[in-house]
Amino acid sequence: MGQTARTTKLLLDLSTRDQGGTNPGKRSHLTETVIILNAARRFYLDFLLAHPDKLMERVEVISKKTGEVREGVISADNLLTWAEFQTVETPDHPTPLPDWNFSREFPGLPNRYRRSVIKDVIGKARGYLTSVTKWHASGKKKGKPAIPTASNHPTLYAGTFSLELDELDLRKSFIRLKVFAGAGWVWVHYPTCYNRYFDRRRAEPGWETESPKLILSKQSAAIHFLQTKTITAKKIVESKRDPDLVTVAVDLNVKQLAVITVRQHGMITETRFVSDHGLDHHRFQHLKRVAKKQWQAGKAVQGEHSNQQLWAHVRRQNGDCAHKTARAIVEVCEKYPGGVLVFERLRKIKPSGGSKSRRLNRKQANQLNGKINQLAKEKAYAIGVVSVEVNPHGTSQYCSRCGCKGVRFTYQAGQRITGKGGKLFSCPACHYECHADFNASVNVHHSFFREFHWQPRELKSG
Numbered sequence: 001m002g003q004t005a006r007t008t009k010l011l012l013d014l015s016t017r018d019q020g021g022t023n024p025g026k027r028s029h030l031t032e033t034v035i036i037l038n039a040a041r042r043f044y045l046d047f048l049l050a051h052p053d054k055l056m057e058r059v060e061v062i063s064k065k066t067g068e069v070r071e072g073v074i075s076a077d078n079l080l081t082w083a084e085f086q087t088v089e090t091p092d093h094p095t096p097l098p099d100w101n102f103s104r105e106f107p108g109l110p111n112r113y114r115r116s117v118i119k120d121v122i123g124k125a126r127g128y129l130t131s132v133t134k135w136h137a138s139g140k141k142k143g144k145p146a147i148p149t150a151s152n153h154p155t156l157y158a159g160t161f162s163l164e165l166d167e168l169d170l171r172k173s174f175i176r177l178k179v180f181a182g183a184g185w186v187w188v189h190y191p192t193c194y195n196r197y198f199d200r201r202r203a204e205p206g207w208e209t210e211s212p213k214l215i216l217s218k219q220s221a222a223i224h225f226l227q228t229k230t231i232t233a234k235k236i237v238e239s240k241r242d243p244d245l246v247t248v249a250v251d252l253n254v255k256q257l258a259v260i261t262v263r264q265h266g267m268i269t270e271t272r273f274v275s276d277h278g279l280d281h282h283r284f285q286h287l288k289r290v291a292k293k294q295w296q297a298g299k300a301v302q303g304e305h306s307n308q309q310l311w312a313h314v315r316r317q318n319g320d321c322a323h324k325t326a327r328a329i330v331e332v333c334e335k336y337p338g339g340v341l342v343f344e345r346l347r348k349i350k351p352s353g354g355s356k357s358r359r360l361n362r363k364q365a366n367q368l369n370g371k372i373n374q375l376a377k378e379k380a381y382a383i384g385v386v387s388v389e390v391n392p393h394g395t396s397q398y399c400s401r402c403g404c405k406g407v408r409f410t411y412q413a414g415q416r417i418t419g420k421g422g423k424l425f426s427c428p429a430c431h432y433e434c435h436a437d438f439n440a441s442v443n444v445h446h447s448f449f450r451e452f453h454w455q456p457r458e459l460k461s462g
């Protein structure tokens with residue numbers, strides 16, 4: 001049993017008024033709200049750090065599962081009640097601590113926001129105290145933990161936001177937010193960039209929606225919906241005993257980004273090549289330009305980042321490609337529920353040798369492979385497919401049919417040329433010839449089952 005989480009973003013429409021967006025005044029309300037909530041967070045962070053004894057108070061805790069009574073640290077809920085009692089004016093309790101009167105300092109701040117702010121800082125304050133205690137115990141002079149920052153993205157609980165969906169026309173939907181508008185707290189409607197994709201993700205069965213967050217950046221504003229799902233998947237050791245187990249192996253490369261092979265009962269039943277559609281070459285052209293400009297400009301200015309737009313473009317393309325490739329891998333996994341996804345532990349192709357642009361490109365290619373690996377694992381886990389990493393030793397060198405050491409070759413003008421960079425693989429023992437990446441992908445299955453003599457004996461699950 002495990003849990004997985006994902007975020008779905010809903011952008012607020014901040015385009016100009018005549019294009020259906022919100023007006024500039026409403027935009028500034030968001031900024032003000034974030035500022036005031038950060039100040040409130042600062043208030044409670046200082047308050048909690050001024051009362052460390054209460055924060056770490058040991059109390060008797062009754063376990064809900066077993067009914068057992070044991071000593072533990074005070075729960076966040078109790079601490080929240082206590083903090084509110086000390087700082088908030090109510091008709092029943094008109095006199096909070098004089099130095100910590102929250103109601104005076106933040107008049108009219110909605111209760112829900114106050115609670116979300118306190119909950120947010122309890123964890124931060126505790127973490128800080130624990131690391132300070134550790135630091136004192138270690139007797140070191142350097143490395144004193146810094147006081148945590150108060151700024152964070154506001155969490156929206158029911159009572160501070162609501163999503164109003166017009167059933168007939170989803171494009172006309174809007175979100176209602178409680179925001180600070182100069183004089184006081186008011187409800188404001190914000191148009192959203194609602195889409196089918198968001199709708200589908202929100203309604204997908206098995207996913208539970210948690211409280212969303214308001215994420216404000218320079219150019220955009222979005223509501224991030226966090227969803228969690230409980231996953232029940234077999235352990236790898238159990239799956240391995242299953243004679244009908246399906247394994248999906250992936251070999252990650254540069255031009256053929258991923259070669260996916262599916263194996264059951266010792267036979268390869270499906271193969272899929274995912275090409276990068278020329279991304280590697282395209283990126284190389286951009287990086288050539290970056291390298292040239294850097295060379296022309298001489299020594300880089302410290303703290304400044306050059307070629308920002310070009311880099312952003314490269315990053316976006318890499319990210320997009322990683323998502324698409326990971327999606328392709330998971331699409332194959334979806335056909336075989338209860339299967340296992342097998343990866344090689346990432347080999348880093350060292351970005352040494354060649355021109356500067358070539359080295360930069362290598363680095364980006366490595367990063368892309370890492371991203372595909374990570375995303376595919378997450379996406380596969382969300383559908384209940386567990387992934388394993390195997391040792392990459394020898395997968396591209398040995399024959400996947402007989403296990404002998406083979407050679408790489410390529411055809412140029414009808415001539416067979418043997419060499420390291422060859423796309424094809426040939427085995428001198430059994431005369432098997434195939435695409436080198438396919439051979440490697442099949443070897444990943446062998447590695448998982450440890451079938452050949454050259455495979456190391458260890459296996460790491462991930």
Ligand SMILES: [Zn+2]
Nearest residue numbers: 399402427430
């Ligand atoms: Zn062979």
